Amino acid sequence: MSxxxxxxxxxxxxxxxxxxxxxxxxxxxxxxTKDELRLGExxxxxxxxxxxxxxxxxxxxxxxxxxxxxKKLEPPKQQPIAVA
Amino acid sequence: xxxQNEKGKEAIHEDEEEQPEVQxxxxxxxxxxxxxxxxxxxxxxxxxxLHFPSLASAGPIFLLACGGAHVIALTSGGRxxxxxxxxxxxxxxxxxxxxxxxxxxxSLQNDxxxxxxxxxxxxxxxxxxxxxxxxxxxxxxxxxxxxxxSHCSPVRVSFFANEHVEQIACGMRHSLVLxxxxxxxxxxxxxxxxxxxxxxxxxxxxVPKVTQALEEVKIASIAANGDHSAALxxxxxxxxxxxxxxxxxxxxxxxxSSSSFLFTRAALGWNHALALTDGAQVxxxxxxxxxxxxxxxxxxxxxxxxxxxxxxxxxxxxxxxTKVLHIAAGAEHSAxxxxxxxxxxxxxxxxxxxxxxxxxxxxxxSTKQRKYQGxxxxxxxxxxxxxxxxxxxxxxxxxxxxxxxxxxxxWLDNFDDTNSCLEFEAILKKT
Ligand SMILES: [Zn+2]
Numbered sequence: 001m002s003x004x005x006x007x008x009x010x011x012x013x014x015x016x017x018x019x020x021x022x023x024x025x026x027x028x029x030x031x032x033t034k035d036e037l038r039l040g041e042x043x044x045x046x047x048x049x050x051x052x053x054x055x056x057x058x059x060x061x062x063x064x065x066x067x068x069x070x071k072k073l074e075p076p077k078q079q080p081i082a083v084a
Numbered sequence: 085x086x087x088q089n090e091k092g093k094e095a096i097h098e099d100e101e102e103q104p105e106v107q108x109x110x111x112x113x114x115x116x117x118x119x120x121x122x123x124x125x126x127x128x129x130x131x132x133x134l135h136f137p138s139l140a141s142a143g144p145i146f147l148l149a150c151g152g153a154h155v156i157a158l159t160s161g162g163r164x165x166x167x168x169x170x171x172x173x174x175x176x177x178x179x180x181x182x183x184x185x186x187x188x189x190x191s192l193q194n195d196x197x198x199x200x201x202x203x204x205x206x207x208x209x210x211x212x213x214x215x216x217x218x219x220x221x222x223x224x225x226x227x228x229x230x231x232x233x234s235h236c237s238p239v240r241v242s243f244f245a246n247e248h249v250e251q252i253a254c255g256m257r258h259s260l261v262l263x264x265x266x267x268x269x270x271x272x273x274x275x276x277x278x279x280x281x282x283x284x285x286x287x288x289x290x291v292p293k294v295t296q297a298l299e300e301v302k303i304a305s306i307a308a309n310g311d312h313s314a315a316l317x318x319x320x321x322x323x324x325x326x327x328x329x330x331x332x333x334x335x336x337x338x339x340x341s342s343s344s345f346l347f348t349r350a351a352l353g354w355n356h357a358l359a360l361t362d363g364a365q366v367x368x369x370x371x372x373x374x375x376x377x378x379x380x381x382x383x384x385x386x387x388x389x390x391x392x393x394x395x396x397x398x399x400x401x402x403x404x405x406t407k408v409l410h411i412a413a414g415a416e417h418s419a420x421x422x423x424x425x426x427x428x429x430x431x432x433x434x435x436x437x438x439x440x441x442x443x444x445x446x447x448x449x450s451t452k453q454r455k456y457q458g459x460x461x462x463x464x465x466x467x468x469x470x471x472x473x474x475x476x477x478x479x480x481x482x483x484x485x486x487x488x489x490x491x492x493x494x495w496l497d498n499f500d501d502t503n504s505c506l507e508f509e510a511i512l513k514k515t
Binding site for chain 1: 114116117119153204223275354414415416439
């Protein structure tokens, strides 16, 4: 069961981790990368415990947002994606 | 057990000869940021007795505040020590690094600090002069300086320059301030209504604003954790606002809990609130999703109330006959302190309950909880435990797997409680 539903705008971009993060009750951070978001992943996990949250976001907001290096890896928009 | 008692008494006797008062601090739970003060970056499954020379020389600890992964200790001499995670500047040492050992916050040395609070990644300090200082993460405005900057040394909140601040309460991303004269001010993230300053959705404010609907109420104390806020009035009423409890909607203004009981203390988690009555009974709002102390069958019907807009304060069963003196809440767990010597019995009774629940009610243990158990995840006590109450401590809102999920700091200031604590430790080792 998801610990919580969290909107992407409530998550913080962590430069060190290169991931969006949100506080986990264990003291660590739930994390999800831009690449994961682009692939339609909506689960952000905590590396220190087994809890996870459901990230609420618009995948379109991330499909255009890619740096040069990742551009080739970007999934085509037609790709079937599981979004809530 | 008896053997432990004997040993405890011996230890006490020795101490008695050397010094008039014994203070011991124990810590356990998540420790990978140094927040346990053990000098190791490791989780601890059993309470660890701490030995820090730096703390001993600072004098007796008056109050401990546990944040997301940092700890603030306030000595009875008004000095502040911090340790744990410092990546956002929440330790106030002038740098953004973790500290494995208690270290004095030197920039506060000219002030006599009387109250402190630790949020997820920010800290607040109140001086006896009524000055408020904050440091740490300010990206939601939770430092109250009118901007969204973070600070690694305590900075005086100039908004309150002409006011007398009495208390501060730091939540995940917001802060509450209680002024002499009883007004509550709030700042930081307000998305779930936790600031209590406006009917509409407020993302965040960095300049303190008055919490509405409490102007006529004489407030004795405030509490904040997660996206929750709470206040207790001098006449014993509990007010809560912010994120809803137990699936109820968020409330954007303080709501007075409908209860005929009068409350003397409140503690907040990320999904539950605890309230202590003047009759030493404990009530809880929300928090049922991780288990109860008490008889599950008795609790169930209440859980299935039709979709109420207001969470119901329910008595925590299983504490009958116990005079509870202090309550504390972590993000997802609870602790009580009590004076009676029934602690070992209570613990065993509670464990038995939990096991019974596991067998008879698979629904009770959600997938999440099973994962918690299996993988040894970590929980922490975000609440603070103050000196005024000698404490013997155990979990009540949570799992039987005590040895995996709790971080806490135990204050002891009389010999009887040292004894209780030794018994407590013995029980932990048995399980
Ligand atoms: Zn975690």
